[in-house]
Amino acid sequence: MAEISTGATAPVETIGKNKYFYDRRLEKVVLCHPVLYFLAQMKIQGKDIAEWLETLEDITVEIPGSGTFPRDEVLYYYRKLLFLEDAGYFSEISQGDILNREVTPDSIRKTLANLMQVTFELTDSCQMDCFYCGYGKFYGDYDKRENKHMDFPMIKRMLEYLNDLVNTPLNRSHNRPLFIGYYGGEPLLNFHMIEETVNYAKRLNWVHNTLRFTVTTNGLLLNKYMDFMAEHDFNIFISLDGDEKNNAYRVFKNGNPTYERVLSNVEALQKKHPDFFKQRVFFNAVLHNKNSVEEIFNYFNDRFDKKPTILSLNTNGIREDQADEFWRTYVNEEESLYNSEDYSRIEQEMFIKLPSIQAVTSFMFSSSDFYYNDYNQFFTIDKAPERFPSGTCPPFSKKLFLTVNGKIMACERIGQQFELGRLTPEGIVLDFQEIADRYNRWFSMIRKQCQSCYIFDQCTQCIFYLDLKDGKPVCGNFQNYANYSRYVSNYLNFFEKNPGMFDRVVEEVMID
Amino acid sequence: MINRKENEFWFYIDSFIHISVKKRDVLYYNIYSGKIVEFPAETNGDIVLKLTRRLLSPKNFRVIRLTSHDMEVPEVSNFIRIIRQHFMGDLIDVGFSDTKPFQPAPNRPKVHFDVKKVVSDPDQSPGKVMMAHVFEITLYLNGYCPQQCMECEGFFKQGIWCRKGVHRSGNVGGNNLDISHLKCFFHDIEGCSLNNINLTGGNVLLYAYMDELYRLLESVDFKVQFFIHYLNIGDNPEPLEQMKKSGCKVRLLVNFPLETDRFKKAVELLSGYGLSVQPVFFVQSDEEYSVLEELLSGYLMESPVFLPYFNNHNLDFFEKNFFISREDIEARKPEQRVIHGNSKINMDNFGKITIFSNGRVHANVMDPALGTLGKDSIYDIVYRELKTGRSWFRVRKNVSPCRSCNFELLCPSLSNYNRIIGRNDLCTIR
Numbered sequence: 056m057a058e059i060s061t062g063a064t065a066p067v068e069t070i071g072k073n074k075y076f077y078d079r080r081l082e083k084v085v086l087c088h089p090v091l092y093f094l095a096q097m098k099i100q101g102k103d104i105a106e107w108l109e110t111l112e113d114i115t116v117e118i119p120g121s122g123t124f125p126r127d128e129v130l131y132y133y134r135k136l137l138f139l140e141d142a143g144y145f146s147e148i149s150q151g152d153i154l155n156r157e158v159t160p161d162s163i164r165k166t167l168a169n170l171m172q173v174t175f176e177l178t179d180s181c182q183m184d185c186f187y188c189g190y191g192k193f194y195g196d197y198d199k200r201e202n203k204h205m206d207f208p209m210i211k212r213m214l215e216y217l218n219d220l221v222n223t224p225l226n227r228s229h230n231r232p233l234f235i236g237y238y239g240g241e242p243l244l245n246f247h248m249i250e251e252t253v254n255y256a257k258r259l260n261w262v263h264n265t266l267r268f269t270v271t272t273n274g275l276l277l278n279k280y281m282d283f284m285a286e287h288d289f290n291i292f293i294s295l296d297g298d299e300k301n302n303a304y305r306v307f308k309n310g311n312p313t314y315e316r317v318l319s320n321v322e323a324l325q326k327k328h329p330d331f332f333k334q335r336v337f338f339n340a341v342l343h344n345k346n347s348v349e350e351i352f353n354y355f356n357d358r359f360d361k362k363p364t365i366l367s368l369n370t371n372g373i374r375e376d377q378a379d380e381f382w383r384t385y386v387n388e389e390e391s392l393y394n395s396e397d398y399s400r401i402e403q404e405m406f407i408k409l410p411s412i413q414a415v416t417s418f419m420f421s422s423s424d425f426y427y428n429d430y431n432q433f434f435t436i437d438k439a440p441e442r443f444p445s446g447t448c449p450p451f452s453k454k455l456f457l458t459v460n461g462k463i464m465a466c467e468r469i470g471q472q473f474e475l476g477r478l479t480p481e482g483i484v485l486d487f488q489e490i491a492d493r494y495n496r497w498f499s500m501i502r503k504q505c506q507s508c509y510i511f512d513q514c515t516q517c518i519f520y521l522d523l524k525d526g527k528p529v530c531g532n533f534q535n536y537a538n539y540s541r542y543v544s545n546y547l548n549f550f551e552k553n554p555g556m557f558d559r560v561v562e563e564v565m566i567d
Numbered sequence: 568m569i570n571r572k573e574n575e576f577w578f579y580i581d582s583f584i585h586i587s588v589k590k591r592d593v594l595y596y597n598i599y600s601g602k603i604v605e606f607p608a609e610t611n612g613d614i615v616l617k618l619t620r621r622l623l624s625p626k627n628f629r630v631i632r633l634t635s636h637d638m639e640v641p642e643v644s645n646f647i648r649i650i651r652q653h654f655m656g657d658l659i660d661v662g663f664s665d666t667k668p669f670q671p672a673p674n675r676p677k678v679h680f681d682v683k684k685v686v687s688d689p690d691q692s693p694g695k696v697m698m699a700h701v702f703e704i705t706l707y708l709n710g711y712c713p714q715q716c717m718e719c720e721g722f723f724k725q726g727i728w729c730r731k732g733v734h735r736s737g738n739v740g741g742n743n744l745d746i747s748h749l750k751c752f753f754h755d756i757e758g759c760s761l762n763n764i765n766l767t768g769g770n771v772l773l774y775a776y777m778d779e780l781y782r783l784l785e786s787v788d789f790k791v792q793f794f795i796h797y798l799n800i801g802d803n804p805e806p807l808e809q810m811k812k813s814g815c816k817v818r819l820l821v822n823f824p825l826e827t828d829r830f831k832k833a834v835e836l837l838s839g840y841g842l843s844v845q846p847v848f849f850v851q852s853d854e855e856y857s858v859l860e861e862l863l864s865g866y867l868m869e870s871p872v873f874l875p876y877f878n879n880h881n882l883d884f885f886e887k888n889f890f891i892s893r894e895d896i897e898a899r900k901p902e903q904r905v906i907h908g909n910s911k912i913n914m915d916n917f918g919k920i921t922i923f924s925n926g927r928v929h930a931n932v933m934d935p936a937l938g939t940l941g942k943d944s945i946y947d948i949v950y951r952e953l954k955t956g957r958s959w960f961r962v963r964k965n966v967s968p969c970r971s972c973n974f975e976l977l978c979p980s981l982s983n984y985n986r987i988i989g990r991n992d993l994c995t996i997r
Binding site: 070071086088091135224225424425427428431435555557558 | 579581582583599600625626628630651654657658659663664665666667668669670671672673675676677678679680681682698699700702754755757759760903904905907908911912914917918
C-alpha cells in the first residue's frame with residue numbers, strides 16, 4: 056500500500072477571530088495566542104522556524120496581521136510549539152493504512168446475527184400520491200410500483216432465517232430489542248399481514264433478544280388498527296408535514312387533500328390511548344416549499360406537544376428531466392431554520408433534531424478526546440483502528456430491508472438497484488462472500504479519495520448516494536486541508552456563539 | 568464586537584491540563600510533561616482558588632477575563648507566571664478577537680455507551696456491548712494440590728495465584744471445574760472481546776479434563792497462560808508436551824520459603840520443552856528480594872515479575888518500596904484517558920472475572936460471588952457486576968481519604984492491597 060498521509064494538525068480561525076489549532080490524531084483543540092498560531096502555521100507549511108528565528112535581530116518582531124511582539128515572547132511561543140510537537144502535535148496520519156478494512160463473509164454473518172431491525176415493505180400500494188414521494192416522479196432508482204402485497208410465507212421464511220441466526224452464540228445481545236418494522240407503500244393496507252407476523256414472531260423463541268414492532272404510516276387507516284398497535288406496544292411513525300397548507304403535497308390519488316382525515320385519526324389515537332400516544336407515537340415531517348422549520352415546529356408543538364423529525368427531500372437518484380421542479384420544491388433545512396423569527400427558541404426546543412446541532416454533535420463525538428464510545432476506550436491507546444472507506448454502514452449493521460419484490464437490501468433509503476440478496480419461493484439467496492466482494496469492490500472505487508480526505512474518520516457519506524463520473528463514485532463531501540479547517544471552524548463558531556449548548560450536548564445527546 | 572476596555576486579557580488554561588480542587592487546595596497537572604503544580608490554600612490564600620473556580624465554571628470553558636489591574640495583585644501575577652512557565656495556559660489580549668474563546672474541555676469525560684447507566688435503565692438494553700466489557704478470565708480448573716503453602720489462603724487475593732479449592736461441601740481440596748459447564752461457557756463467550764484466559768488450580772497439571780480443555784482452546788484466539796506453582800512441576804512430561812503443542816505460556820509461581828534446587832529444576836524442565844516461562848515471585852521483604860536478585864542473575868528468562876505480599880507484619884516494607892509518592896506520579900505521567908478512566912471505573916479490576924473450581928464466579932476474589940457456572944448464564948453474571956458494581960466500579964472518589972485529595976484521579980486504582988492492609992491511601996502524598 057502506498058504511503059498516503061495527511062497532516063494531523065490544522066490551524067483554525069473563527070468568525071470571532073479567535074485562533075486555535077485542532078489535532079485530529081490527539082483529538083484536541085488548542086487555543087492559541089496569535090504568535091503561537093503564526094508559528095504553528097509556519098510549522099504546518101514546512102518552514103524552518105529555527106532558521107527564521109536566527110534572522111531576527113531586533114528586540115521586537117512583527118507578526119503579520121497581529122502586531123509587534125518582544126523577541127523573548129516569540130521565543131517563549133517557539134518553546135511551547137516544540138513542547139506540543141514533542142507531545143505528538145503536527146504529526147502525520149497514515150490514512151493509506153487506516154482505510155484498508157474490508158468486509159468479510161464472517162463479519163456479515165456476525166452482523167446479521169446481531170441484527171437490530173428487519174423491515175418489511177408490506178406493499179408497494181398507497182392511497183396517497185404525494186408530490187415528492189420517494190417512489191414518485193422525481194426518482195428513478197426504485198422498482199416499478201404494481202400494487203403488490205407481501206404474503207405471509209415470504210415473511211415467515213425471512214423471520215425463520217433470521218431467528219436461526221440471531222439465536223446462535225454469535226449474538227452478543229442480552230435482551231436487546233430486535234425491531235420488526237413495517238414499511239410501504241402504506242403498510243396498513245396490508246394490515247392482516249402485520250397481525251399475522253406479530254402473532255407468529257411472538258411464538259418463535261428469541262434466545263438473546265426481546266421483540267419490538269415499529270410501523271411508518273401515512274395515518275389514513277390509523278383509526279381502524281390503532282388498538283392492535285397499542286396492545287403490542289408499537290412505535291408508530293406518522294408522516295405529516297404540518298397544518299393543512301403545509302400538508303398540501305400529501306394528497307389522495309384524486310388530488311384531494313388528506314390532512315383532515317389524518318388529523319382526525321391522530322386525534323382519535325391520542326384520545327383513546329393517551330399514554331401510548333405520548334410514549335410511542337412520533338411524527339416525520341418532510342420539509343419543502345410549502346412549509347418551514349418554524350411552521351412545522353409550531354404545529355406539532357402546539358397541537359400534540361411533540362417534536363417531529365424534520366426530513367429533507369432525498370437529493371439522490373433524481374431524474375434529469377425532473378431536476379428543475381425538484382429543486383424548486385426542495386428547501387434546505389438550515390436555511391429554513393435561520394429564516395425563523397424565533398430561531399433561538401426553536402434551536403433550544405428542537406435541539407438534536409436540528410441539523411446544525413447534529414453537525415456539531417457529530418464532530419464533538421467523533422473528534423474529541425473527552426468522548427468515549429464505552430468504557431473499553433479508556434484502555435485503548437490507539438483510537439484509529441482500520442476502517443472502511445466512506446461512511447457507509449457495513450451491510451446489515453443498521454437493518455435488513457426486504458422489499459415487496461423479495462429484494463434483500465441494507466436499508467430502505469438506498470436505491471433498489473443495490474440489492475444484496477433475494478427471497479424466492481425456493482428460499483433465501485444471501486451469499487455472504489458475494490456481498491463482501493461487492494462492498495469491497497465499491498469501497499475500492501472510493502478508497503483513493505478517502506485516503507486524502509481530512510474528514511475520513513468522521514465521514515457519514517453513504518457510498519450508495521454518490522454521483523458517478525465515468526462509472527466511478529465521486530464524493531461531494533471530500534474535504535481538503537482548507538475545507539477541513541473551515542469545517543472545524545464551524546464547530547468552534549457554534550460554541551463560541553452558543554456556549555450554553557456545550558454542556559447540554561455533552562449531557563443529553565446519545566447517538567444510536 | 569466585544570466592548571473592550573484597555574489592557575484586558577483572556578486568561579485561559581489549556582485543554583491538556585487536568586485541574587483538581589479539593590476543599591480550598593488547587594492542583595494543576597500537565598498531562599504531556601507530567602508536571603504537577605499545587606496551590607495549597609494555606610500558602611496562597613483564596614486568590615488562586617477563586618480564579619480556578621471561575622475557570623472551571625461551566626459557562627467559562629476555562630477562559631476568564633482579567634484586567635491589568637487584576638494582574639497587579641502579586642498572587643495573581645505569580646499564579647499566571649507559573650501557569651505560563653509550565654505551558655499550562657496563557658494570556659491573550661482581548662483586542663485580538665471579537666468573541667470570547669472557547670475551550671472544549673469538560674470537567675468529566677463523556678461515555679456514550681455508559682453500560683453502568685444502561686443496565687439501570689429499564690427502557691434500554693446493554694446488548695452486545697455488555698459482553699464486550701469482559702477482557703480477562705481466570706479459571707481455577709481444579710482444587711487439589713499436594714503442597715502445604717502456609718499462605719495459600721492469602722496469596723490468591725494479592726495476585727493471580729494458585730489456591731487449594733474449596734468443595735461445595737466446605738472441604739478443602741475438592742473438585743474439578745465441570746467440563747460440561749466449561750464447554751457451555753466457551754460457547755457463550757464466543758465473539759467476546761476477551762484478551763486473556765488464565766488457567767490455574769490447585770495443581771492445574773492434574774486437571775481431570777485436560778484433553779477436552781485443549782480441544783476447547785483450539786477454537787479461541789485469546790492469549791492463554793497457565794499459572795503453575797513451581798513445586799508442582801513434576802517429572803510427568805505429558806501435560807508439558809500438551810502445553811507446548813497448544814502454544815500456551817507458563818507463569819511459574821514462586822514464594823518463600825524457596826526451594827532453590829526445585830525452582831532451578833522446574834525452570835530447566837519447562838525450558839527443555841521449549842515453553843515460554845515467566846516466573847512470578849511473591850516478595851515479603853528486602854531480604855527476599857536480594858535473594859531473588861542473586862538467584863536470577865544466572866538465568867536468561869522472560870522478565871520476572873515481583874509482587875509484594877502483605878503478611879500483616881511487613882507494612883514498613885510496603886511503605887519503603889510501594890507507597891506512591893508525588894514523584895512516582897510525575898514519573899508515570901498518567902495520560903488523560905487514564906485520568907478519565909479513573910473517574911469512572913477501577914482500571915485494574917474492570918473487565919476481569921474469576922471462576923473457582925466449585926463454579927463460583929467473582930468479579931474480584933475478595934467480593935461475594937456473582938453466580939455459579941452451570942446455574943447462571945455468563946450474561947446474567949456480568950449484568951450483575953455492572954448493576955451492583957462492587958469491583959469494577961470501586962473508585963477513589965467514593966472512599967476516604969482519597970475523595971478529598973487532589974491526587975484522587977492521578978493515583979492508580981484501588982487494589983486488593985488497600986483492602987488487605989486496611990488503608991486506601993498507600994501513599995506518601997499527604
